[in-house]
Amino acid sequence: MGLKKKLLGMAGVALCSTLVLGACGNSSDEGTGEKKEVAINHDSQFPIIKEGEELTLNIMAPGVGMAEWEDMPTLQDYQEKTGIKLTYTTPPSADFSTKLNLAFASGDLPDIVYGAGSQALTASMEIDYGSQGILLPLEEYITPEIMPNLYALTQEDPSILKSITTPDGHIYSLPMISRNATSIWWQGPMWYNGTWLDNLGVSELPKTTEELQELLTRFKDEDPNGNGQADEIPLTDVDMNSTRVWLMAAFGLRTRGIQVDDDVVSYTPTSENYKAFLEYMNTLYDEGLLDKEVYGQSDEQKKAKGENNQLGLFADYFSFFTTGRSEAEAMNDPMFQPLTSEWAPEAKIPGSPRISRGTFALTNVNPSPEASMRWVDYFYSEEGTKYIEQGPEGVLWEYQENADGEKVRVYVDGIDTENTEDERGKITPAYGLTTPNIVIDTTGEYHIRKTADEEPDTRFSDWVAQETAEKMEDIAEVPFPLLYLTIEENDKVAATATDLTTYVEQMEAKFITGVEPLDNWDDYVKTIEAMGIDEYVEVYQTAYDRWKAN
Structure with a gap:
């Protein structure tokens, strides 16, 4: 039975409104050996436990150093809303992975692991500690009664459940789900000057590889910066790390690695499409259209060229990060138009899966898994995610009435409106971490103004959203789904993956700069085959087939 059907089936089962709690781990009843029932409120969002009940949960999370969690007004207010008391273990983020591993090894566990992200709470850790019963399965709680907000999101997008389900059929961590205007971005786009x-x-922007080459040639030859010097650099990057995916897409490739097309998994760096991409980039390099310092320069050196008005096409999150211009000026720098070629007659680009794993997990010492899951579910709603991002009324913001009689959010007195992110970091844990919530744009009623009658200036964000919608939204495809490998599968590919990445990176640079002639392509492919690429692809094909079957 598919996972979606399992959840739908569970949704039809009447749920108990009480939980039997075992005393263990770091819970408030540690060492008593007693069981007690905590009544759960299913009639409304808050409180989570019924009046007169008591529950304390310990959260382990990375500390980013802006404030102690027990002093954060958002968490203090949320304890009042939910009726659940919280204690915190928050080692510095730089040490968090080590501390989390020690907690698992020693058995001195928190009730909740929060904001770890997949770099600290890795996929293999989820599978390993889940199979040992140290991490609890969560799928039985993703129902309309217990988690109505997350459940609704999983029904709108079934790939969410697929991507957080491990090979044993269980879910051991919840994700951050991104649904803002730029969430489809695979990485920062390319921008024209x-x-x-x-x-x-x-x-009119180039729409084919030939047209791009023609424009880059004009950038090189026609003095577009108007200084009378031949100092223009038509295209630049740092080790091709930011432009590669956008230019490879013109050759039918969405990643330099594992990709799936029509349910068939392949390794793109051995494809003829990739060879054609290398030939194209080598031509740009030979003709002086690609920066001769593309391999070896730092990001700071690239930005210095941008600030000196020497760059025609480059990648960054926003163009003004490279050029040093204002947001208003950056609106004159159009986003790169995805290209076609004889290898890809229709434009396609890589798209983000729009979820990040490892943000919320429960351990086997948690005294109330259901209450814990209801506790986090609020953050998967529009109201709840803005609550965890902006805090409760009266701390970062307050309601005021503007001249039109509208109730709007305004920064409270004493907030440094030039450094609002730092101010946020003092009041909420949703700062600098990958947290369990839905990420949406801050618009409309949730926009915080400096004064009640200030008209929010959303011109730049609106323009970016429009560029994204017009040039990315309909043609973005995830190169390969976010999925889990089994422990055995991971063991098979781990060493090979490192060797492949190192070799392909080195050879790409050599092919593009001409140090290695593309006449040696067959030898390059044979070397990759000797590394065990067939078995490598087979592992990912098996994992993909399993993911699709869920």
Whole structure:
């Protein structure tokens, strides 16, 4: 039976409103050996436990150093809302992975692991500690009665459940789910220098690889920065790490690695499409259209060129991060238009799976898994995610009435409105961490103003959203789904993955710069085959087939 059907089946079962709690681990009843019932409120969002009941949960999370968690007004207020008391273990984020591993090894466990992210609470840890019963299965709680908000999201997008389900059929951690305007981005886009386009009279962006090469040639030859010097750099990057995926897409590739098309998994660096990409990039390099310092320069050096108005096409999260211009000026720097070629007659680009794993897990000392899951579910709603991001009324913001009689959010007195992110970091744990919630844009009623009558300036964010919708949304595809390998599968591919990455990176640089002629392509492919690429791909094909069958 598919996972979706299992959850739907469970949703139809009447749920008990009480939980039998075992005293263990770090719970408030540790060492008593007693069981007691805590009545859960299913009639409304809050409180989570019924009046007169008591429950304390210990949370382990990375500390980012802005404030102690027990002093954060958001968590203090949430304890009042839910009726659940909280204690915290928050080692510095730099030490968190080590401390979490020690907690698992020693058995001195928290009730909840929060905000760890998949780098600290890895996929293999979920599978390992889940199979030992140290991490609790969570899927039975993802129902309309217990977690209505997360449940609704999983029904809208079934890939969420697929991507957080381990090979044994269980879910051991909850994700961050991104649904904001730029959540589809695989990474920061490429941007054209709009001033150069204006100076050259370019009104339509390139749509094919040939047209791009023609424009880059004009950037090189026609002095678009107008300083009378031949100092223009048509295309740049740092080790091709930011532009690669966008240019590879023109050759039908969405990643340099494992990709799936029509349910068939392949390793793209041995494909003829990848060879064609290398030939194209080698041509750009030979003709002086790709920065000669692309391999070896630092990000700071790239930005210095941007601030000196020497760059025509480059990648960054926003163009002004490289050029040093204002947001208003950056709106003249159009986002890269995905390209086609003889290898890809239809434009496709890599898209993000829009979820991040490892953000919330329960251990076997947790005295009330159901209450814990209801505790986190609020953050998967629009109201709840803005609550955990912005805190309760009266701390970071307050309601005021503007001249039109509308109730709007305004920063409270004493908030440094030039450093609002630092101010947020003092009041909420949803700062600098991968947290269990849905990420949406801060617009409309949730926009916080400096004064009640200030008109929010959303021109730049609106423009970015429009560029994304027009150039990415309909053609973005996830190269390979977010999934889990079994322990055995991971053991098979781990060493090979490192060797492959190192070799392919080295050879890509050599092929593009001409140090290694592409006449040696067959030898390159044979070397990869000798590394065991067939078995490597087979592992991912098996994992993909299992993921799809859920």
